[in-house]
Amino acid sequence: MRKQKPVADSFVIMTELVLPNDTNTLNNLMGGRMMHLMDIAAAIAAQKHSNRIVVTASVDNVSFRDAIRLGNVVTLQAQVTRAFASSMEVHIDVWAEDIPNGTKFKTNEAFFTFVAVDQSGRPIDVPEAVPETPEEIALYDGALRRRQLRLVLAGRMKPTEAQELRALFDLKEL
Numbered sequence: 001m002r003k004q005k006p007v008a009d010s011f012v013i014m015t016e017l018v019l020p021n022d023t024n025t026l027n028n029l030m031g032g033r034m035m036h037l038m039d040i041a042a043a044i045a046a047q048k049h050s051n052r053i054v055v056t057a058s059v060d061n062v063s064f065r066d067a068i069r070l071g072n073v074v075t076l077q078a079q080v081t082r083a084f085a086s087s088m089e090v091h092i093d094v095w096a097e098d099i100p101n102g103t104k105f106k107t108n109e110a111f112f113t114f115v116a117v118d119q120s121g122r123p124i125d126v127p128e129a130v131p132e133t134p135e136e137i138a139l140y141d142g143a144l145r146r147r148q149l150r151l152v153l154a155g156r157m158k159p160t161e162a163q164e165l166r167a168l169f170d171l172k173e174l
């Protein structure tokens with residue numbers, strides 16, 4: 001039987017201070033630097049779930065809503081939402097905090113997909129991820145549709161095979 005692990009076991013929290021080397025000429029954190037931090041935090045969550053080497057397979061839509069300023073503290077929280085065979089979806093939330101001003105606001109949210117691989121880079125199966133809280137269950141339930149959407153967009157699945165995604169939009173014909 002496939003091993004099971006609570007999704008909470010993969011929880012990761014990472015905190016970074018925005019320094020001059022991280023910013024653009026407006027003293028805002030650069031998007032690429034933010035993506036780098038998100039990739040690392042999310043990869044650690046996937047590693048904690050799988051106890052394997054993991055590679056980034058895809059990143060869903062990332063929006064940059066509010067600028068993060070030089071001197072802000074960035075907090076990233078990542079957790080596996082669901083595991084499939086070798087792949088895991090990871091949800092990540094990002095907050096920026098201006099400690100002297102006492103303000104904190106959410107800046108980003110994204111879903112990453114990681115694949116566990118062996119020493120030769122071949123995909124390898126991971127434990128099942130078990131959600132426990134209502135929030136974890138909601139993320140788990142939506143993960144299959146999100147997987148189908150990203151695999152269709154990546155040309156790895158035919159839209160006609162994406163049953164749960166089609167049901168969401170009530171698409172009878174494609």
Ligand SMILES: CC(=O)SCCNC(=O)CCNC(=O)[C@H](O)C(C)(C)COP(=O)(O)OP(=O)(O)OC[C@H]1O[C@@H](n2cnc3c(N)ncnc32)[C@H](O)[C@@H]1OP(=O)(O)O
Nearest residue numbers: 055056057058084085086087088113115117123150151154
């Ligand atoms: C260019 C860069 O720097 S990328 C950043 C770092 N990332 C990397 O280097 C990863 C490079 N890519 C790879 O090594 C391979 O494409 C892998 C390991 C991700 C997939 O290998 P493949 O030989 O295509 O394996 P396969 O078709 O069996 O798929 C394995 C899993 O990956 C998943 N997968 C593959 N591509 C994607 C994708 N674009 N989005 C989401 N999941 C994907 C599959 O759905 C499958 O999941 P499952 O086992 O849970 O069903």
